[in-house]
Amino acid sequence: MPPYRKDSASPTESGASVKPALPRGRATWLRRVPTGLRATRADVNPSRVIIVGASHGGVQLAASLRLDGFDGRIALIEREAGLPYQRPPLSKAFMKGAEAASFPLRPFSFYAANAIELLSGLSVTSIERGPKLVRTSDGADHAYDHLVIACGGRNVVPPLPGLACRGIYTLRTRNDAIALRDALTQVRRVAVIGGGFIGLEFAAVARGLGIDVTVIEAAARLMARIVSPAISGIFLDRHRNSGVTVLLGTPAAGVIDDGAGRASGVRLADGRIVEADAVLVAAGVRPETDIAEAAGLALDDGIAVDGSLTTSDPSISAIGDCASFPVAGTGSRIRLESVQAASDQARAVSQRLTGRPAEYAAIPWFWSDQGPFKLQIAGLAAGTDASVTTTPMPGQTAVFCFADGTLKAVETVNAPGEHLGARKLLGAGKPVSLAQLERESFSIRATLATLADRPVR
Numbered sequence: 001m002p003p004y005r006k007d008s009a010s011p012t013e014s015g016a017s018v019k020p021a022l023p024r025g026r027a028t029w030l031r032r033v034p035t036g037l038r039a040t041r042a043d044v045n046p047s048r049v050i051i052v053g054a055s056h057g058g059v060q061l062a063a064s065l066r067l068d069g070f071d072g073r074i075a076l077i078e079r080e081a082g083l084p085y086q087r088p089p090l091s092k093a094f095m096k097g098a099e100a101a102s103f104p105l106r107p108f109s110f111y112a113a114n115a116i117e118l119l120s121g122l123s124v125t126s127i128e129r130g131p132k133l134v135r136t137s138d139g140a141d142h143a144y145d146h147l148v149i150a151c152g153g154r155n156v157v158p159p160l161p162g163l164a165c166r167g168i169y170t171l172r173t174r175n176d177a178i179a180l181r182d183a184l185t186q187v188r189r190v191a192v193i194g195g196g197f198i199g200l201e202f203a204a205v206a207r208g209l210g211i212d213v214t215v216i217e218a219a220a221r222l223m224a225r226i227v228s229p230a231i232s233g234i235f236l237d238r239h240r241n242s243g244v245t246v247l248l249g250t251p252a253a254g255v256i257d258d259g260a261g262r263a264s265g266v267r268l269a270d271g272r273i274v275e276a277d278a279v280l281v282a283a284g285v286r287p288e289t290d291i292a293e294a295a296g297l298a299l300d301d302g303i304a305v306d307g308s309l310t311t312s313d314p315s316i317s318a319i320g321d322c323a324s325f326p327v328a329g330t331g332s333r334i335r336l337e338s339v340q341a342a343s344d345q346a347r348a349v350s351q352r353l354t355g356r357p358a359e360y361a362a363i364p365w366f367w368s369d370q371g372p373f374k375l376q377i378a379g380l381a382a383g384t385d386a387s388v389t390t391t392p393m394p395g396q397t398a399v400f401c402f403a404d405g406t407l408k409a410v411e412t413v414n415a416p417g418e419h420l421g422a423r424k425l426l427g428a429g430k431p432v433s434l435a436q437l438e439r440e441s442f443s444i445r446a447t448l449a450t451l452a453d454r455p456v457r
C-alpha cells in the first residue's frame with residue numbers, strides 16, 4: 001500500500017507525499033468509549049471497506065482510513081458522475097460566477113495515489129446483509145467486511161401543484177447549480193420557496209445580481225429550525241435592507257403555469273400571487289434512507305446509529321446527513337446537515353475501524369454566507385430558551401443561547417474570532433452559566449480564562 005498522499009491546496013493535480021495531518025486520538029471531538037461501545041471483532045481491521053456516497057463524509061472517511069493506517073480495499077461508490085466536489089460553494093461562489101470545476105473535494109490524483117477505488121456514476125441499488133454484498137446499478141456485486149452508508153440527503157419536494165413547470169429549480173447537486181446559474185442570466189424576478197440557509201444564500205446572490213427576489217417562508221421567522229429568534233430577526237432586517245422581499249408565515253400553495261408550461265409565479269395560501277420568472281424550491285432536506293430501509297436497518301429520522309456511529313447491523317456504519325445519532329445524556333437523537341459533522345463522523349468511524357474506538361461527541365458548528373454577512377454557529381441553538389445579544393466589536397454580533405441557564409450555543413455574525421473562542425468554550429467540557437458570562441461581561445476570552453482555573457464538575 002502506498003503511504004498516504006494528500007492533495008495540494010490548489011485544485012490542481014498533485015502527487016506530493018505528506019505527513020498525516022488530520023486529528024488523532026487527542027482531538028477534542030473524540031472521547032474514550034464507554035465499555036458498551038467497544039468495537040466488536042467484526043468492526044476492527046476489516047479488509048474490505050465499501051463506502052456508499054462520495055461526498056463530504058465518504059471522501060473524508062476514505063482519506064482518514066489511509067491516514068489511520070488502513071491497508072485493505074477501499075471502494076467509494078457514487079451515483080453522480082465525475083470528480084466528487086464540495087457542496088457549500090454551489091449556493092455561494094459558484095452562483096456568483098466561479099467555475100464548477102474549481103471545487104473538487106480532492107484532485108483526481110488523490111484517489112489513485114491512495115489506492116482508493118472511486119466508482120462514480122454508479123448507484124448502490126441494494127445491500128445484501130447476509131452475504132455482505134452491495135449491488136450496483138450496473139448489476140455487479142461488491143463484497144464488504146464493513147459497509148459505511150454516507151448517502152446524504154435529498155431535497156424535500158413539497159406537494160404543491162405546478163412543480164412540473166419549466167422554470168422550477170432545486171439546489172443540491174452540481175448539475176442543479178449549473179441549471180440555476182444559467183437561469184439567473186435570463187430572469188428578472190425570482191421566487192424562493194423556503195427561508196432556510198440555502199434559500200437565503202441564493203437570495204442574497206440573486207439580489208446582488210440586481211434580480212428582484214421574494215422569499216416565501218411558511219414559518220414565522222427565518223431559519224427557524226436552526227437559529228435563535230434573535231439571529232432570525234437580524235437576518236430578516238439585513239435581507240430586507242438589501243431589497244429582498246421576505247414573506248413570513250406565508251405558505252406557498254402552488255406554482256402558476258403561464259399556459260405554456262412555464263412558471264410565471266407562486267400562489268400563496270392566502271390567495272396572493274408572487275410573480276416570478278423562475279422559482280427555487282428550497283424547502284429543506286430529507287435523509288437518503290432508501291437502501292438502508294430496504295435492507296431492514298433501524299431508522300429514526302435518518303439511519304439510526306449509536307454513539308459510535310454503528311447502525312443496527314454491527315457491520316454497517318452511517319455518517320453525515322443521512323445518520324441520526326444519540327445526543328449524549330438527553331435520550332434524544334439528532335441529524336446534522338453540515339460539512340463539519342459529516343467530516344468529524346468520518347474521522348470517528350475511521351478510528352473505530354482501525355482499532356481506536358471513540359464515541360462521536362463533537363461540538364457541532366455551522367456556517368452560512370448570506371451576502372456580506374457570515375453567520376457562524378457553535379453548538380445547537382434549537383431548543384434553547386433564552387438568549388443575550390452582544391456586540392463584541394463594531395459591525396460584529398454574538399448571540400449567546402441558553403437552556404435552563406446553561407450556555408448551549410453561540411451564534412456570531414462577521415466575528416470569526418468569537419466563533420473560534422465559542423467552540424473552545426463549548427468544547428471545554430465544563431458547563432458555562434449565564435451568571436458566569438454576565439460576570440465576565442460576555443467576553444469569551446475572559447470566560448475561557450476563568451474556566452481554566454475551575455475543576456470539571
Ligand SMILES: Cc1cc2nc3c(=O)[nH]c(=O)nc-3n(C[C@H](O)[C@H](O)[C@H](O)COP(=O)(O)OP(=O)(O)OC[C@H]3O[C@@H](n4cnc5c(N)ncnc54)[C@H](O)[C@@H]3O)c2cc1C
Binds near residue numbers: 054056077152288338
Ligand atoms: C447548496 C448547498 C450549500 C451548503 N452550504 C453549506 C455550508 O455553508 N456549510 C455547511 O456546513 N454545510 C453546507 N451544506 C450542507 C453540506 O453540503 C452537507 O451537510 C454535506 O454535503 C453532507 O455530506 P454527506 O457526505 O453526508 O452527504 P452528501 O453531500 O449529500 O453526499 C451524499 C452522496 O451520496 C450519493 N448517493 C446517495 N445515494 C447513493 C446510492 N444509493 N449509491 C451511490 N451514491 C449515492 C449522492 O449522490 C451524494 O453525492 C450545503 C449544502 C448545499 C446543497
